[in-house]
Amino acid sequence: MSQMSPTSQGHGPTTPPVRRTEVDGIRTVLAAASGPVTAGLLFRVGVADETLATTGITHLVEHLALHRHGLSDLHYNGATGATYTLFHATGTPQEVVTYLNGVCEALRDLPMERLETEREILRTEAAGRSRRPGRQLPLWRYGAQGYGLSSYEENGTWHLTADAVRDWARTRFTRDNAVLWITADTVPEGLDLTLPAGVPHPPPAPTSALPVTPAYLTGGNGGVVMDGIVRRSTAASVFAEVLSRALFTDLRQKGGYSYTADADYTPRDRDFAAVTAFADALPSKQDAVVGGFVDVLARLRAGSIQQAELDSARAKILKQYDLPDVAAAQLPSYALNLLTGHPSITDEVHRAELAAVTLDDLREVARELHSTTLLQVPGRGVEWAGFTAAPRWSTDTPTAPGSRHPSREDGSQVLTVAPDAVSLTTPAGQVVIRYADCAALLVHPDGGRHLTGLDGFLIQVEPTLYKGLTPDRTAVIDSAVPSAAVVRMPPRDPEDIPRPERRGRVRHTASVRLGKLFGRRRG
Numbered sequence: 001m002s003q004m005s006p007t008s009q010g011h012g013p014t015t016p017p018v019r020r021t022e023v024d025g026i027r028t029v030l031a032a033a034s035g036p037v038t039a040g041l042l043f044r045v046g047v048a049d050e051t052l053a054t055t056g057i058t059h060l061v062e063h064l065a066l067h068r069h070g071l072s073d074l075h076y077n078g079a080t081g082a083t084y085t086l087f088h089a090t091g092t093p094q095e096v097v098t099y100l101n102g103v104c105e106a107l108r109d110l111p112m113e114r115l116e117t118e119r120e121i122l123r124t125e126a127a128g129r130s131r132r133p134g135r136q137l138p139l140w141r142y143g144a145q146g147y148g149l150s151s152y153e154e155n156g157t158w159h160l161t162a163d164a165v166r167d168w169a170r171t172r173f174t175r176d177n178a179v180l181w182i183t184a185d186t187v188p189e190g191l192d193l194t195l196p197a198g199v200p201h202p203p204p205a206p207t208s209a210l211p212v213t214p215a216y217l218t219g220g221n222g223g224v225v226m227d228g229i230v231r232r233s234t235a236a237s238v239f240a241e242v243l244s245r246a247l248f249t250d251l252r253q254k255g256g257y258s259y260t261a262d263a264d265y266t267p268r269d270r271d272f273a274a275v276t277a278f279a280d281a282l283p284s285k286q287d288a289v290v291g292g293f294v295d296v297l298a299r300l301r302a303g304s305i306q307q308a309e310l311d312s313a314r315a316k317i318l319k320q321y322d323l324p325d326v327a328a329a330q331l332p333s334y335a336l337n338l339l340t341g342h343p344s345i346t347d348e349v350h351r352a353e354l355a356a357v358t359l360d361d362l363r364e365v366a367r368e369l370h371s372t373t374l375l376q377v378p379g380r381g382v383e384w385a386g387f388t389a390a391p392r393w394s395t396d397t398p399t400a401p402g403s404r405h406p407s408r409e410d411g412s413q414v415l416t417v418a419p420d421a422v423s424l425t426t427p428a429g430q431v432v433i434r435y436a437d438c439a440a441l442l443v444h445p446d447g448g449r450h451l452t453g454l455d456g457f458l459i460q461v462e463p464t465l466y467k468g469l470t471p472d473r474t475a476v477i478d479s480a481v482p483s484a485a486v487v488r489m490p491p492r493d494p495e496d497i498p499r500p501e502r503r504g505r506v507r508h509t510a511s512v513r514l515g516k517l518f519g520r521r522r523g
Contacts, residue, residue: 018327018334019185024193025175029335033183033328039096040088040332041103041193042179044339045172048082048204052144052439052452053485054164056122056154058085061169063118065106074099082150083203083269084336085173093188100180104193107173112162119157126153133278134225134376140217140390141227141374143209143456144439147268155440155487174198179338181331203269203340209455211395214373216387218380223258223280224293225376228369232273232342234353239365240265240275241313242305246296247279255292257285270341275369286378294385297373300366305359314354321347393429394457396421403473405466408500415459415466417473419480422451424459431457435480443488446497449477462498 019030026041045058062078062085069076076089076099089099135151142148175195182188206229214228230236244263251258263277281289299305320326326347337344345353374390375382381389402418416423423432433453442450447469449461461477463469478486 026178026180028180031327032185033325036090037096038090039182042335043085044177046081046083047149048147054156056156057168064110097188097190101192122157139456142207144452145454146204146207179335181335183328212388214387215390216375216382217390220376222378225278227276228373230368235357235361236365237265238313238357239362242309251279251292257289290377301370303363394432396432405469438481438485441481441486445491
């Protein structure tokens with residue numbers, strides 16, 4: 001049962017403190033709030049900890065852990081993010097205790113009889129999920145690994161075994177890799193959060209698939225999306241609010257180009273945060289939105305920020321302290337800081353840091369953001385604004401010769417299967433995926449092989465589309481790719497197996513197929 005050892009963390013002279021304690025070896029933070037009790041059990045494991053071949057394994061554990069709760073009047077749920085998994089509930093103290101006890105009991109002994117059903121549920125959930133703006137940006141920035149995996153489908157739902165899922169729960173969902181938060185001044189009676197011992201897992205180190213920044217890519221649903229990486233700071237959070245207001249003012253209120261124009265600041269790991277921004281546009285307004293968006297970024301970077309903009313942003317952030325139960329509202333971010341190792345500051349210190357932010361600080365953040373920016377724009381590129389096109393072709397070349405397989409649709413495209421790599425050569429450029437750097441190999445029973453490199457490039461090897469691509473050639477791929485990257489897929493519907501287009505339509509469809517057969521995966 002619960003074993004507690006309390007400490008306290010001050011939150012300023014007028015805000016009740018966050019109290020730190022321990023429950024069954026799990027770090028716990030408490031802050032009283034009016035109304036029902038809300039609690040969250042937060043684990044430092046998420047999509048960024050997986051591999052492309054196992055994406056979805058954390059989400060599977062979350063679903064399995066919640067299955068036994070079934071239908072209930074209790075407000076509860078789970079969530080899997082890039083670096084965390086959260087189980088949370090709101091209700092009476094006893095309802096919250098029952099929920100959390102049930103989650104930990106399930107984590108100790110997952111209901112594996114539900115595995116196949118939950119894998120199918122996750123695939124159904126993914127099929128109905130809307131394509132959010134900027135979904136491709138992580139894979140372009142980070143590649144098909146780490147933080148880039150949030151751009152991809154959950155490949156693990158096709159093949160993960162019960163043993164693999166159990167092992168993931170045993171090593172990641174441990175008491176040493178968790179933090180509990182509760183909106184109460186004491187721990188409710190009856191908690192039993194017994195979990196196996198483990199080690200705390202720091203957030204994964206970021207990877208990079210961008211040789212140069214600031215960079216851009218074209219595509220998307222007509223709007224402009226941006227993200228950039230900055231050091232975590234109070235000044236950076238203020239800057240994000242200034243950016244949001246500037247985009248809204250210029251693109252909606254003045255220009256009338258966009259309905260939504262917004263920006264956000266989100267911690268990524270212990271030391272860095274992502275600043276993201278989005279502005280939508282109708283086709284007829286796309287050029288105006290791109291120009292206006294870039295102009296806002298350039299203005300802020302050049303230092304043309306008015307004191308009134310800083311004062312307005314600061315005042316909005318300070319309004320959080322006018323809300324009731326502010327300490328309780330901050331518990332989730334406080335808990336996440338504990339998990340990632342980022343120091344939390346008191347309300348008093350935060351207010352002082354807000355008051356100390358200057359226009360020079362904002363200009364410095366704007367320049368740091370620009371140096372790491374990745375911009376997605378519709379239509380034409382933005383080299384004119386100083387952005388470099390993100391790479392669409394490999395800089396690597398195969399080191400060993402291999403068998404050449406011309407496309408049945410366009411002979412200028414040649415697939416090469418070599419002992420160390422697969423490559424696809426076109427008049428515009430070449431994509432190379434080395435087997436040692438293959439993030440995932442999707443194996444289709446009909447002979448199709450889809451390889452994604454750690455850098456995010458994709459080659460779909462289809463015997464129906466390339467001459468002479470016999471089973472002995474795909475066997476070369478199968479034997480060379482590390483087994484941990486292999487995902488064995490179920491049989492495809494015959495309609496889903498690609499076929500060469502009719503001769504009279506080859507030239508028209510070749511360029512359409514390029515985006516499907518190689519290059520960056522569309523996520």
